[in-house]
Amino acid sequence: MTDKPQAARLRVATTSLAGCFGCHMSFLDIDERLFDLVQVVEFDRSPLTDIKHCGPCDIGLIEGGVCNAENVHVLREFRRNCKTLVAVGACAINGGLPAQRNHLDLGDCLQQVYVQRDGVEDGGVPDDPELPLLLDRVHPIHEVVRVDYFIPGCPPSGEAMWKFLTDLIAGRTPRLSHPLLRFD
Amino acid sequence: MDSSLETAEHRDHLRRVVIDPVSRVEGHGKVTLLLDDEDQVQEARLHIVEFRGFEVFIQGRPYWEVPVMVQRLCGICPVSHHLAASKALDRVVGAMAITASAEKMRRLMHYGQILQSHALHFFHLSSPDLLFGFESDVGQRNIVGVAAAYPDVARQGVLLRKFGQEVIRATAGKRIHGTGSIPGGMNRHLSVADRDALRSDVGRMVEWSRSAVELVKRLHRADPSLYDNFGRFRANMMSLVRADGAMDLYHGALRFRDADGKILLDGVPDQAYRGLLREQVKPWSYMKFPYLQQLGPEVGWYQVGPLARVQNCDSIPSPLAEAERREFIDHGAGEPVRATLAYHWARMIELLHTAEVIRDLLDDPDLLDGPLVAVGERQHEGVGIIEAPRGTLIHHYQVGDDDLVTMCNLIVSTTHNNQAMNTAVREVARRYLNGRKLTEGLLNHIEVAIRAYDPCLSCATHALGQMPLVLELADARGQVLERVVRD
Numbered sequence: 001m002t003d004k005p006q007a008a009r010l011r012v013a014t015t016s017l018a019g020c021f022g023c024h025m026s027f028l029d030i031d032e033r034l035f036d037l038v039q040v041v042e043f044d045r046s047p048l049t050d051i052k053h054c055g056p057c058d059i060g061l062i063e064g065g066v067c068n069a070e071n072v073h074v075l076r077e078f079r080r081n082c083k084t085l086v087a088v089g090a091c092a093i094n095g096g097l098p099a100q101r102n103h104l105d106l107g108d109c110l111q112q113v114y115v116q117r118d119g120v121e122d123g124g125v126p127d128d129p130e131l132p133l134l135l136d137r138v139h140p141i142h143e144v145v146r147v148d149y150f151i152p153g154c155p156p157s158g159e160a161m162w163k164f165l166t167d168l169i170a171g172r173t174p175r176l177s178h179p180l181l182r183f184d
Numbered sequence: 185m186d187s188s189l190e191t192a193e194h195r196d197h198l199r200r201v202v203i204d205p206v207s208r209v210e211g212h213g214k215v216t217l218l219l220d221d222e223d224q225v226q227e228a229r230l231h232i233v234e235f236r237g238f239e240v241f242i243q244g245r246p247y248w249e250v251p252v253m254v255q256r257l258c259g260i261c262p263v264s265h266h267l268a269a270s271k272a273l274d275r276v277v278g279a280m281a282i283t284a285s286a287e288k289m290r291r292l293m294h295y296g297q298i299l300q301s302h303a304l305h306f307f308h309l310s311s312p313d314l315l316f317g318f319e320s321d322v323g324q325r326n327i328v329g330v331a332a333a334y335p336d337v338a339r340q341g342v343l344l345r346k347f348g349q350e351v352i353r354a355t356a357g358k359r360i361h362g363t364g365s366i367p368g369g370m371n372r373h374l375s376v377a378d379r380d381a382l383r384s385d386v387g388r389m390v391e392w393s394r395s396a397v398e399l400v401k402r403l404h405r406a407d408p409s410l411y412d413n414f415g416r417f418r419a420n421m422m423s424l425v426r427a428d429g430a431m432d433l434y435h436g437a438l439r440f441r442d443a444d445g446k447i448l449l450d451g452v453p454d455q456a457y458r459g460l461l462r463e464q465v466k467p468w469s470y471m472k473f474p475y476l477q478q479l480g481p482e483v484g485w486y487q488v489g490p491l492a493r494v495q496n497c498d499s500i501p502s503p504l505a506e507a508e509r510r511e512f513i514d515h516g517a518g519e520p521v522r523a524t525l526a527y528h529w530a531r532m533i534e535l536l537h538t539a540e541v542i543r544d545l546l547d548d549p550d551l552l553d554g555p556l557v558a559v560g561e562r563q564h565e566g567v568g569i570i571e572a573p574r575g576t577l578i579h580h581y582q583v584g585d586d587d588l589v590t591m592c593n594l595i596v597s598t599t600h601n602n603q604a605m606n607t608a609v610r611e612v613a614r615r616y617l618n619g620r621k622l623t624e625g626l627l628n629h630i631e632v633a634i635r636a637y638d639p640c641l642s643c644a645t646h647a648l649g650q651m652p653l654v655l656e657l658a659d660a661r662g663q664v665l666e667r668v669v670r671d
């Protein structure tokens with residue numbers, strides 16, 4: 001930490017809903033620029049810290065779509081607390097690969113994996129109250145809350161994340177030039 | 185299976201404490217503890233709470249899409265899924281052996297993957313616990329805190345990971361979710377420019393990996409009673425080993441050892457895994473509990489990953505890491521090393537090994553030139569097994585004449601460790617939490633034990649979950665007052 005007063009730094013929270021953590025990894029692909037970044041921002045709730053609930057923040061980065069009740073809860077907590085909310089990557093923007101399940105029959109699939117699959121013992125669909133309720137479809141996050149920015153890519157590159165964040169932190173409207181706007 | 189503390193005898197009237205989410209791990213998990221009036225832990229469970237759909241929605245897709253799709257299981261170890269799927273599908277296209285160039289490119293990609301993943305896990309996620317203490321200030325206990333207090337350690341960690349990511353980019357085209365490997369081989373060589381750039385850095389990576397091993401050993405020496413006892417329990421071990429018994433993270437046959445270190449099964453071909461393993465389902469987790477069929481679910485569970493691999497192999501085929509392996513084995517004084525925190529030590533030995541392997545591979549001319557794809561007689565089934573950063577990863581597919589996948593079964597590394605992680609949680613709960621007022625720092629002990637496994641909880645949630653939306657209104661005792669179901 002530097003001797004700068006805490007208040008001078010922007011607070012950033014990040015979370016993964018129904019994502020693969022690839023977007024978080026891509027954020028870490030800013031590599032050693034992470035050390036520059038933490039001079040001007042500090043992390044709130046994030047898989048990188050042990051803060052379990054999002055407090056008031058300037059920027060919230062969301063990876064992944066919404067697939068269960070807990071995702072909805074966390075997403076709303078982020079929206080309530082973050083001035084600017086960003087959908088990072090294909091899953092947050094349109095559900096991404098996990099949304100491939102949206103066209104499949106429900107009960108069948110659970111039965112396949114937890115009951116019928118070769119090698120399964122004591123088959124049965126997990127149903128403990130500790131497991132969050134699944135939604136019947138995976139939803140993009142903008143169907144649940146208002147979203148301020150969308151960064152495409154699966155994942156967006158570390159370069160794209162860096163450009164986006166440095167623009168936002170400097171008070172500019174973030175602009176990604178053509179080579180940074182990718183969808184793969 | 186060690187089921188003490190798995191399910192409390194009388195679950196009513198117990199106090200529920202939850203750690204949610206388990207942080208500084210990849211994926212979504214939570215721990216619940218049930219405590220009685222004397223603050224004795226009566227039940228402790230690690231729940232895997234998320235669930236996606238890979239095994240089912242891959243069925244019906246053309247097989248050649250699969251190596252690219254399955255990477256989205258996990259953004260930390262996408263290459264492992266990319267390669268395990270490719271290995272299974274090599275067989276489907278009839279490539280019983282792939283070309284030298286393809287295999288070396290895949291190996292380079294894979295060892296780059298393990299290097300970056302191990303660096304990420306140790307430096308970014310786990311080192312704060314080890315450097316500051318399990319009960320240290322939450323505000324400091326993260327990579328930013330490490331960067332402030334130990335700038336060299338943090339910097340080396342970040343640059344080690346960067347190097348691994350660059351190896352992946354150079355072999356797969358992209359740092360995360362690339363496209364280099366295809367059924368039957370690879371679609372690219374290494375460019376001379378990338379080879380030269382990686383070569384100029386790799387010597388430093390070997391040095392820093394050595395420092396990382398030294399750092400872990402220093403931590404062990406400074407507090408042996410903690411490091412040798414925290415989360416210590418008996419477990420079987422499983423990993424792939426090379427035909428001569430040496431460590432090989434890309435290819436080999438399965439070997440099992442029992443909790444005394446005696447070899448139970450050896451030389452099991454990858455295609456035969458189904459005859460060995462079964463998976464138990466428990467209602468409170470979406471992650472299954474695999475076990476060795478011949479031993480049964482009670483005693484047949486096992487550990488995978490660095491701690492198992494370093495002890496399961498007969499040697500490590502690179503000199504610096506081999507010297508470290510010997511020292512590690514000696515530390516056990518004739519017994520397997522069983523302490524949970526020894527995972528970190530073993531992981532850093534592997535980090536050093538991957539850096540050595542990459543250094544040597546980069547000199548190989550086959551990376552730059554030579555045939556890349558092999559084909560043969562089309563088959564309908566294939567199994568691909570690889571040692572992913574977190575342990576043995578199994579992909580199994582059946583493919584129809586129309587090229588569409590008809591069956592997909594995945595047993596990911598973290599799933600193999602499911603029972604071991606639950607046992608570690610219970611062991612730590614029993615030893616450190618019983619009868620005490622639960623503070624954040626005490627609860628972090630539980631997470632430290634889970635973190636040591638480097639669990640990839642999002643990989644582990646590949647099984648499809650789809651249910652009608654159900655809403656339940658429960659009273660404070662957990663009695664359901666009202667239940668609404670929407671189909």
Ligand code: SF4
Pocket residue numbers: 018019020021022023063064088089090091092096097153154155256259
């Ligand atoms: S967008 Fe891609 S990288 Fe990001 S979470 Fe989804 S699958 Fe992973």
